Amino acid sequence: MESAEPILRDAAGETPSQAAAVATGTLYGVGMGPGEPDYLTVRAVRVLERAPVLVHFCKKGRRGNARTIADAILRDPAREFPLVYPYTTELPPDHPDYVSALAAFYEDAAASLADHLGAGRDVAILSEGDPFFYGSFMHLWRRLKDRFPVEVVPGVTGMSGCWTRAGTPITWGDDVLTILPATLSSATLAERLRGTDAAVVMKLGRHLPKVRAALAEAGLLERAVYVERGTMAGERVVPLREKADDVAPYFSMVLVPGEGRRP
Numbered sequence: 001m002e003s004a005e006p007i008l009r010d011a012a013g014e015t016p017s018q019a020a021a022v023a024t025g026t027l028y029g030v031g032m033g034p035g036e037p038d039y040l041t042v043r044a045v046r047v048l049e050r051a052p053v054l055v056h057f058c059k060k061g062r063r064g065n066a067r068t069i070a071d072a073i074l075r076d077p078a079r080e081f082p083l084v085y086p087y088t089t090e091l092p093p094d095h096p097d098y099v100s101a102l103a104a105f106y107e108d109a110a111a112s113l114a115d116h117l118g119a120g121r122d123v124a125i126l127s128e129g130d131p132f133f134y135g136s137f138m139h140l141w142r143r144l145k146d147r148f149p150v151e152v153v154p155g156v157t158g159m160s161g162c163w164t165r166a167g168t169p170i171t172w173g174d175d176v177l178t179i180l181p182a183t184l185s186s187a188t189l190a191e192r193l194r195g196t197d198a199a200v201v202m203k204l205g206r207h208l209p210k211v212r213a214a215l216a217e218a219g220l221l222e223r224a225v226y227v228e229r230g231t232m233a234g235e236r237v238v239p240l241r242e243k244a245d246d247v248a249p250y251f252s253m254v255l256v257p258g259e260g261r262r263p
Helices: 015-020 042-050 065-072 097-116 135-145 158-165 186-194 207-219
Strands: 028-030 054-059 079-083 122-125 150-153 177-181 198-202 225-228 236-239 252-256
Touching: 015 225, 028 135, 042 150, 054 065, 054 097, 065 122, 079 097, 079 135, 097 122, 097 135, 122 135, 135 150, 150 225, 158 198, 158 207, 158 252, 186 198, 186 207, 207 252
Parallel strands: 028 122, 028 150, 054 079, 054 122, 177 198
Antiparallel strands: 198 252, 225 236, 225 252
């Protein structure tokens, strides 16, 4: 009787078929930077070039800013996986309908991506700026991180892109920097602004009049710089006091540079 063929096993003691059965894809959160494609990191480009599933968030009928940044790299629409938000600015973020719709949206999206990851396909989620800084990626990361391998590729934040293009050093010496979403109440904005040396106010949109009033109350209006679509097409940089209207897109922010220690 002939002897049986030896069973090949890997370092973990598994046969090739067992290893294949448990192999899963990796979830990547890819920081796309503030808008200028040249600010993409080498690591981000490498992940984008090879991942078989490329996810980007968008509003209905649009591609989304993160996807637009990737135009210089991506040429294969078959790899794209758009996730269309049920709401963006139609409802306030604390509205019950907004909260329930977004929760269901992220649950469904996580389930769809889990199917790809479970089948061994890497999934790269394109994230404006940095994935862990106010990023939608975090909602999927929270739902998937305990089930699949994860790698977060950091990116240049929108605020650093804006203060660089504005030629405005944001902190000096021991300055304390405070980052504020414009969605906060006027009273909270003014309180936080009074208690800091330097500030970035993000997510302006329709909140610009409130932010302007809070800056004036805190005595910081003269130092404030308005940046619209920093590093992107249509970039605009102007002292806030010189901006006559209160129209601001979502991709705009106000910078309040510090005036700290300068040897």
